[in-house]
Amino acid sequence: MQQEPLPRLQSDQRLYQVVARQLARMIEQNAGNRNWRMPSERELAEELGVSRPVIREAVIALEMRGIVEVKGRAGIVVLPARVSQVSFDLPDSDIGPGPFELLEARLAIEASAAALAAERATSYDLMVLEECIHQMERETNVVLLQEKGDRDFHMTIAKMTGNAIIVSMIETLWAQRDESVMWKKLHEHIHAESVRPLWIGDHHAILSALRLRNPDAAYKAMARHIRNVINELMEADERGRFAPETASSEGTGR
Structure with a gap:
């Protein structure tokens, strides 16, 4: 599924946070599809037009919120979570530089x-x-x-x-x-x-x-x-x- 272009960064935004929101929306949109699997980091980087390090940082941010889990060669596994309630815009949501x-x-x-x-x-x-x-x-x-x-x-x-x-x-x-x-x-x-x-x-x-x-x-x-x-x-x-x-x-x- 083709994703919308990433928005231009504002001065107070971190790129991994923008990408994490994109990934969270991707997970939410495919929540009802049992055959859907999270793409690999390389595929996500190509699809979203960002580097793999940024994808890795975004995945870590989602992992820390209980949305995904990284399981080695199994890749990124989506966990049961209410993705729609995840926000990276709240004042206390910044977990620092990647x-x-x-x-x-x-x-x-x-x-x-x-x-x-x-x-x-x-x-x-x-x-x-x-x-x-x-x-x-x-x-x-x-x-x-x-x-x-x-x-x-x-x-x-x-x-x-x-x-x-x-x-x-x-x-x-x-x-x-x-x-x-x-x-x-x-x-x-x-x-x-x-x-x-x-x-x-x-x-x-x-x-x-x-x-x-x-x-x-x-x-x-x-x-x-x-x-x-x-x-x-x-x-x-x-x-x-x-x-x-x-x-x-x-x-x-x-």
Whole structure:
């Protein structure tokens, strides 16, 4: 069924909220059709003309309201709910920026910060970063969202720039991540032990670029890391890394 075009965003709207309303209407319109199934995220993205990350954020918003449930390879399953009563327009309905919106901002800011840090890195800074990675390697039993070594690594690079505004911006992005209920919901399906080696390896690559005092290499290494996080969060279902039996005990985050 062809959907109506997405409305132009107003300054106080988030795109995933607009898309979530579209999906809720789609579910309501097909409520009486027993043969109807929710399209896949890829199909929804193509049909609505938005990116898959936006679809994922919209689905998370609906999942948090008990309208759908994401069941790994089974896809998006519609749950019994009174969809017509769901509103994303109420003052208290904003559950914050979407996870991929935050990652996009981190990509823009932290990659540039890494390039600047490469020009200003001291031997002491590099030793601090190395210790942060060692701490990440020791934190195997820590929920990834709560890893101190990871946060310290990124904040050390921010401080290496010597720019207080950059430090404040990156601190704000990490604080928003930690406070986001959407982050927690999105990460429930990621098996921590499957992604930890990849992300620790990314941090080693960033440190190596900083040791070379090479701004371009540092920029690319940081950008590659954040893109790896984005890709992992997007493709976890397709790679079979959903682990509901361990989600409550391991969690994840980045």
